[in-house]
Amino acid sequence: MRKQIAILLMILLAFGAKAQEAERTNILFLIDASFSMRKNWETKSKWSIAKETVVEVADSLKNSLGDNVYFGIRAYGHQSMPVHSDCKDTELLLPIAKNSSDVLKSRLQSITPKGITPLAFSLEETKKDFQGLEGKNILILITDGSESCQGDPCYILKLLMQNKVILKPFIIGLDIDIESLRAYDCFAGEVFNEKSQKDFKSKLHRSLNKAITYTSLQVNLLNSKNEPKQSNKVMFFYNKKSNKPKYVFYHKQKKNGISDTLFVIPDTYKIVVKTIPGTSSEYFTLDAAKHNIIDVKAPTGDLKIELINKDGEIHKMVNSLKYVIKKKGQHEYLHQALLDETQSYLIGKYDIDILTLPPIQLINQEIKGEKVNKIKIPAPGKLSIKTTLPIHGAVFVKNVESLVNIYSLKPKTTQEFLDLQPGKYELVYRLSSERKMIKTKTVSFTIKSLQTTKLDL
Amino acid sequence: MKNFFLIIIFLLLANSNLFSQEITPKNRILFIVDYSGSMQAMWGEEKKFEIARKVLFNLADSIQKTNCNVEIAIRVFGHQSHRTKNDCLDSKLEIDFAKSNAQEIKSKFEEIVAQGNTPIAYSLMEAAKDFSDDKTAINSIILITDGLENCEGNPCDAALDLKKKRVSINPYIIGLDIESNLIQDFECIGTFVNAKDEETFTKVLDIAVKKVTKKTSVEINLLSKENKLISNTPITLYNHFTGEVVYNFIHALDKQGKADTIYLDPRGVFDIHVHTFPSLRKNKIELKAGEHNVINFSVIKGQLKFHYEKVYDDKKIDYILRDKKNIEIYYNQDVESKHFISNKYNLSVLTYPMVEEFSKNVPIEKSVHQFIKPNGRLVIDLKNKVLASLYTSKGEIVKDFGLIETRTDLKLQAGKYILVFIDKRTTQSERTEKKLIEIFEGKTVLIN
Numbered sequence: 001m002r003k004q005i006a007i008l009l010m011i012l013l014a015f016g017a018k019a020q021e022a023e024r025t026n027i028l029f030l031i032d033a034s035f036s037m038r039k040n041w042e043t044k045s046k047w048s049i050a051k052e053t054v055v056e057v058a059d060s061l062k063n064s065l066g067d068n069v070y071f072g073i074r075a076y077g078h079q080s081m082p083v084h085s086d087c088k089d090t091e092l093l094l095p096i097a098k099n100s101s102d103v104l105k106s107r108l109q110s111i112t113p114k115g116i117t118p119l120a121f122s123l124e125e126t127k128k129d130f131q132g133l134e135g136k137n138i139l140i141l142i143t144d145g146s147e148s149c150q151g152d153p154c155y156i157l158k159l160l161m162q163n164k165v166i167l168k169p170f171i172i173g174l175d176i177d178i179e180s181l182r183a184y185d186c187f188a189g190e191v192f193n194e195k196s197q198k199d200f201k202s203k204l205h206r207s208l209n210k211a212i213t214y215t216s217l218q219v220n221l222l223n224s225k226n227e228p229k230q231s232n233k234v235m236f237f238y239n240k241k242s243n244k245p246k247y248v249f250y251h252k253q254k255k256n257g258i259s260d261t262l263f264v265i266p267d268t269y270k271i272v273v274k275t276i277p278g279t280s281s282e283y284f285t286l287d288a289a290k291h292n293i294i295d296v297k298a299p300t301g302d303l304k305i306e307l308i309n310k311d312g313e314i315h316k317m318v319n320s321l322k323y324v325i326k327k328k329g330q331h332e333y334l335h336q337a338l339l340d341e342t343q344s345y346l347i348g349k350y351d352i353d354i355l356t357l358p359p360i361q362l363i364n365q366e367i368k369g370e371k372v373n374k375i376k377i378p379a380p381g382k383l384s385i386k387t388t389l390p391i392h393g394a395v396f397v398k399n400v401e402s403l404v405n406i407y408s409l410k411p412k413t414t415q416e417f418l419d420l421q422p423g424k425y426e427l428v429y430r431l432s433s434e435r436k437m438i439k440t441k442t443v444s445f446t447i448k449s450l451q452t453t454k455l456d457l
Numbered sequence: 458m459k460n461f462f463l464i465i466i467f468l469l470l471a472n473s474n475l476f477s478q479e480i481t482p483k484n485r486i487l488f489i490v491d492y493s494g495s496m497q498a499m500w501g502e503e504k505k506f507e508i509a510r511k512v513l514f515n516l517a518d519s520i521q522k523t524n525c526n527v528e529i530a531i532r533v534f535g536h537q538s539h540r541t542k543n544d545c546l547d548s549k550l551e552i553d554f555a556k557s558n559a560q561e562i563k564s565k566f567e568e569i570v571a572q573g574n575t576p577i578a579y580s581l582m583e584a585a586k587d588f589s590d591d592k593t594a595i596n597s598i599i600l601i602t603d604g605l606e607n608c609e610g611n612p613c614d615a616a617l618d619l620k621k622k623r624v625s626i627n628p629y630i631i632g633l634d635i636e637s638n639l640i641q642d643f644e645c646i647g648t649f650v651n652a653k654d655e656e657t658f659t660k661v662l663d664i665a666v667k668k669v670t671k672k673t674s675v676e677i678n679l680l681s682k683e684n685k686l687i688s689n690t691p692i693t694l695y696n697h698f699t700g701e702v703v704y705n706f707i708h709a710l711d712k713q714g715k716a717d718t719i720y721l722d723p724r725g726v727f728d729i730h731v732h733t734f735p736s737l738r739k740n741k742i743e744l745k746a747g748e749h750n751v752i753n754f755s756v757i758k759g760q761l762k763f764h765y766e767k768v769y770d771d772k773k774i775d776y777i778l779r780d781k782k783n784i785e786i787y788y789n790q791d792v793e794s795k796h797f798i799s800n801k802y803n804l805s806v807l808t809y810p811m812v813e814e815f816s817k818n819v820p821i822e823k824s825v826h827q828f829i830k831p832n833g834r835l836v837i838d839l840k841n842k843v844l845a846s847l848y849t850s851k852g853e854i855v856k857d858f859g860l861i862e863t864r865t866d867l868k869l870q871a872g873k874y875i876l877v878f879i880d881k882r883t884t885q886s887e888r889t890e891k892k893l894i895e896i897f898e899g900k901t902v903l904i905n
Binding site: 232234236244245248249250251252253254255260262263272274276278322324331332333335336342343344353355357359361392393394396401402403405408411426428429430434435436437438440442 | 689693695699700701702705706707708709710711712717719720736775777788789803805807811813815846848852854857859875877878879883884885886889891
């Protein structure tokens with residue numbers, strides 16, 4: 001793998017408190033001016049690309065956000081040579097103010113990349129840079145490498161998060177060195193492996209735009225114990241204006257079990273989680289200036305209906321048998337599924353009709369959370385009816401107290417095959433040509449799992 | 458005032474074999490004869506007990522000479538202990554069943570003395586044991602009495618018990634000139650006839666015996682609108698008390714197109730089920746012994762026809778019919794041959810998505826056509842493993858595929874859908890992909 005380390009671009013989004021309608025936006029560029037930035041990427045040095053990026057981004061943001069944008073620049077690694085190992089080598093080059101991109105450009109011209117990368121320390125310092133400012137605070141980090149001092153960027157980021165600073169890093173690079181990337185694992189999202197600078201730039205603009213106009217939201221899906229451990233469910237976001245979903249997301253969690261942050265346009269939404277049946281939150285209004293966290297109850301459990309043979313062992317079906325399920329006491333079926341398939345349902349009580357012959361109707365079955373609820377039913381056996389002359393007949397199942405009619409043979413049949421559940425049955429029939437009812441005959445038979453019972457009449 | 462004998466006749470009919478449903482004509486008649494003290498009273502020229510035994514002997518003699526299939530037994534009560542002893546267990550089977558025992562009967566009656574109590578209920582209970590378990594015989598009880606129960610027993614309860622056990626049908630009770638205000642007390646036991654004199658008594662007894670030895674015929678008519686007859690439907694007769702099956706038939710029409718008449722053992726009380734969908738029931742039916750019984754069921758037949766064009770390798774259309782109370786379920790069977798009641802039912806067709814129609818009405822004598830559109834097909838064949846689910850354009854879930862690892866296909870009804878999926882490995886919700894899909898009949902849409 002090529003060791004080309006492209007420019008890592010991390011966009012850190014810091015949202016300060018208090019901004020009402022997010023009119024004013026404060027943007028601080030935290031730029032890596034360490035020695036490695038002198039290296040080339042395609043035709044230019046990374047430092048040149050970084051400077052260009054700052055200018056382009058500033059212009060782009062001015063376009064989308066309007067006039068009420070304030071820019072600042074902090075750099076690190078530009079004051080001391082690497083030999084000095086200055087881990088405090090960071091400086092606020094330009095305090096956040098209504099600086100035009102020209103001002104940004106010229107300020108950046110005045111420094112050259114020199115030293116090492118005290119990233120964590122620089123991050124820490126940015127807190128001061130945003131202090132006392134009104135509006136939305138955004139931090140854009142442009143770097144090509146990892147921490148080279150003792151600091152722990154992850155820890156710093158966590159602290160920044162606790163101060164209502166949220167990170168949605170966008171790392172855009174080109175065959176990035178895996179080693180370096182690993183340092184950003186704690187907040188690393190995706191690596192945009194772009195083939196060229198052009199792709200890199202457009203991706204950047206898109207991500208940035210999104211991060212700035214949108215507000216951030218984390219949805220915690222709660223399981224049956226009210227823990228935010230439920231995930232991989234589809235969420236439909238509805239606002240009050242339309243009955244079509246504004247957003248559709250699969251809920252995802254990071255490796256540490258934290259729900260993924262979503263970026264949505266600030267509005268009033270309700271979330272419908274597409275469990276079976278679905279479950280909905282109440283309407284909630286997102287705070288545009290803050291990171292929002294919503295809890296939605298979506299406790300599910302799995303259901304699996306299995307066939308067993310006479311020894312109680314699981315039997316795999318050849319012909320798919322189905323079942324249908326509905327909420328207990330309701331009329332409408334919610335869902336159909338095959339036996340042997342594991343299907344997830346909202347916890348609760350259900351009526352299940354298993355489409356065997358005779359059908360097995362289970363009422364008030366509880367599906368419990370965080371487990372596979374199993375129902376075992378005996379595998380069907382086969383009935384083979386052969387007659388020399390056509391008959392009219394019906395099959396009855398022997399229940400404890402009565403005979404129940406479960407199946408009518410096709411009129412004037414001479415041969416039929418049926419899959420029947422194990423049990424005791426009676427075939428009641430007469431010759432089709434027979435006109436005396438009293439000539440009706442009855443044959444008792446038993447069906448055993450996975451065996452064929454033959455009736456030759 | 459003349460005293461009249463009353464002979465109460467009980468009829469017991471025996472069990473017949475379930476599987477050989479033909480009724481064989483062997484008859485066993487048990488006469489339960491009142492020989493209590495009151496039978497010493499005068500009734501016309503003679504005492505009641507004298508008239509009773511004379512008429513009974515003549516009858517027995519004449520029956521047994523003409524009909525070799527009749528066996529007679531006599532149980533007497535009130536003859537062993539004097540009334541003052543208050544013996545309420547004074548009941549005994551004096552003559553057991555035999556084909557020609559008229560002489561024996563005569564001799565026995567000459568031996569015994571009418572003197573004691575009237576334990577009717579106890580005698581009825583004991584009578585059940587008098588019949589050995591012969592499944593080929595028709596049992597009857599004819600009770601002859603001149604008065605009410607004067608022991609502790611309740612004859613009504615005893616008679617009901619006999620009904621439950623199918624020992625007897627409505628017993629015949631012949632009262633020997635019982636006072637009219639007491640007659641209603643006998644009506645719970647069975648069919649009561651009051652004989653005011655010897656002549657009437659003889660006649661009534663004769664009629665009762667004829668009824669007992671005559672078959673009970675039954676005609677069950679399944680009538681559709683305009684009284685056209687339907688047939689070939691399974692019909693089951695259950696014991697109303699125990700739920701046991703007594704008879705199972707496949708209905709038939711005779712050569713003239715009328716419902717075939719069958720001869721049944723009328724003992725007990727029946728629940729009749731006609732196995733249409735949903736089933737029709739008439740409960741607590743008592744058949745009149747020795748008569749022709751007509752039972753009509755109104756089967757207003759409608760028909761449900763499925764129209765479905767198979768595409769791909771569809772095996773059949775899966776559907777579920779439920780009666781409006783959701784008690785009976787009918788799944789995937791040949792609807793056209795099953796008789797439907799004109800009624801409301803719920804239909805669920807198991808396509809993707811499911812089609813559910815509630816309270817679908819099958820109009821009288823008409824066919825309802827259920828058209829099911831042919832499916833189209835969705836094939837998902839992506840390079841990466843994904844989590845996927847499919848929704849209608851309204852956002853209702855059609856199928857949750859879960860994790861898709863290999864090429865997956867689903868046959869779907871034509872229409873617009875949303876497929877939502879995401880690469881299994883990602884932890885970013887924003888990688889969720891949404892594809893709007895339109896499915897057409899008989900056509901495959903490939904997502905890859």
